[in-house]
Amino acid sequence: MNRLGRAVVIVCLGMITARLLFTGGYGWFVQQRMQIPLILAAIVLLIIGGIEALQATREEQSNPDSMSRHAGPAVGWMLMLPIFVLVSVAPTALGAAAAQRVEAFTPPDTTERFEPIDSSAGIPEMRLSEFIDRAHWDEQKSLKGTPIRLEGLVVNDDDITDGFKLTRFMVSCCAADGIPIQVALRGIDATYADDTWVVVDVEWIEPEVPYFEADGPRVVEAQTISLTTVDSGIPNDPYESPYDD
Amino acid sequence: MTSTETHVSGDPPGHVHTDACDHDDESNDHDHGHHHHSAVGGKLAYGPLILVLPLIVTIAIRGRLGLLDNTDLRLWSTLFVSVSIQALPFLVLGVTISGLIAAFVSPDLVQRIVPKKPVFAVPAAGVAGLALPGCECGSVPIAGRLVDSGTPPAAALTFLLAAPAINPVVLVSTAVAFPTEGRLVIARFLASFIAAIAVGTWWARRNDHSLLKRGMHDHDHGTNRWQTFLDAASRDLVHAGGYLVLGAMAAATLQLVVPRSVLDVVADNELLSILMFAFLAVLLSICSEADAFVAAGLPQFSLTSRLVFLVVGPVIDLKLIAMHAGVFGKKFAMIFAPVTLTVAVISAVLVGQVLL
Secondary structure, X not given: OXXXXXHHHHHHHHHHHHHHHHHOHHHHOEOHHXXXXXXXXXXXXXXXXXXXXXXXXXXXXXXXXXXXXXXXXXXXXXXXXXXXXXXXXXXXXXXXXXXXXXXXXXXXXXXXXXXXXXXXXXXXXXXHHHHHHHHHHOOOOOOOOOOEEEEEEEEOOOOOOOOEEEEEEEOOXXXXXXXXXXXXXXXXXXXXXXXXXXXXXXXXXXXXXXHHHOOOOOOEEEEXXXXXXXXXXXXXXXXXXXXXX | OOOXXXXXXXXXXXXXOOOOOOOOOOOOOHHHHHOOOOHHHHHHOOHHHHHHHHHHHHHHHHHHOOOOOHHHHHHHHHHHHHHHHHHXXXXXXXXXXXXXXXXXXXXXHHHHXXXXXXXXXXXXXXXXXXXXXXXXXXXXXXXHHHHHOOOOHHHHHHHHHHHHHHXXXXXXXXXXXXXXXXXXXXXXXXXXXXXXXXXXXHHHHHOOHHHOOOOOOOOOOOOOHHHHHHHHHHHHHHHHHHHHHHHHXXXXXXXXXXXXXXXXXXXXXXXXXXXXXXXXXXXXXOOOOOHHHHHHOOOOOOHHHHHHHHHHHHHOOHHHXXXXXXXXXXXXXXXXXXXXXXXXXXXXXXXHHHHO
């Protein structure tokens, strides 16, 4: 790779990072807190790449032979691959396909005392992770009889004939470490395609046997009160973080 | 334990080492083969291919079997792009610092600081690793330069192993990836440091410098320092970044190809999972600034087995073997790699037993 090639790769990297930041699309791949590190990286890449490109062009004009100078290994061209994939395949956020590969999250036993749920200002919104955490471990059973608003994507499951698994991913760093968090929604007549984003009002269905005493998977179930599809599609911050609290 | 010599073989450096010293090439990357069809460089140009070919073949075969539908490709792309983007800020920080070092920290200065006797120099070089952040791709050329400038090779090699594993950038990224496991950060630091010192001591005792093929090269310290910075940072970026992308490809492919059930079976057996993680660390060749995030994504495995992954990865993997062979010679790499791997695994397991 000669000097101009090197400059082109660095500038392209800076530009694709800037684009992901402007569109907010980076949130499909990494946690929101990576925003500032990514901004700094984009700035450094654009400055270094820009100066390199200017110098390389000038160098070529004054001395055409200089372009054959070895300025980096050929493996450097591999940096163009993520850019190419982003542009051609246009990958989206984790969805049903990923949910079927990894076992769903089970909240670890917690000694934490749960705050009472405040429903005075209408139906409260809750993260899926908090919902299943309360379902499992809240001794006050605060979810019982309390309508809750949840947001997530549709993952259809053959075992659920009157609903689907409402799913979000818990991502600690990047999407490659995503673990699905799921609530089985019941009482839905219509069918929805996998990966459709929905907002639902639900009421927790208390299991006959506590989750931790049951054999097999401990799926949290909820009765659906109302359902709205999210027209804007996948949000820019589709993931929950294990350190949200 | 005798003190060491600057010129490691009996031959005049200019005579034997012509193919290893690229006039204008500071970073000494193994890719020289494209320019000088040397014995070492020419073969090593295939290094990336060795890593990529199995991936391509796997993907091709999966396509034939009808396993790779559009969904799989999209999921692969999401995982691949995610690992790449997550690592990018760390990579940029790493090469910025390595560029600054190349420009403002002269080998003479380092030489004045490093003690001459290996018994002092080895631990000192290990500690120096703490202060010189960068990923492993950056520390290979730095170690080469240290040897050139008269640092005892044992100390340079200790630095080579310590710097990518225990520097602040790597420790911070480990802490970020494992926010609830502070002990793992300490364990990583200790196990890596012990492994680096052990290998350095082994090399000092062995004292067989005929193995170490080391070309002398001049750098242009006469030119503008910012120009040196720009060149070193850019070179390290495309070099380390290229290998990082290969690692991201391998990681994404592995997540899709390896059946979950196999991982679960392995996860139940501590010995198997330790061996598997040592193997994965060598094969995946993930940058030390990003490997903690990959390990964090495999929570079904014990912390000790994942510690093995974090300790082995920065000191020895496919891309490092290639770089070692390029910078220090093939004979050296053939002996250094298995010793380093063994020492790293033992150190990680021992520290893991005590701390985790």
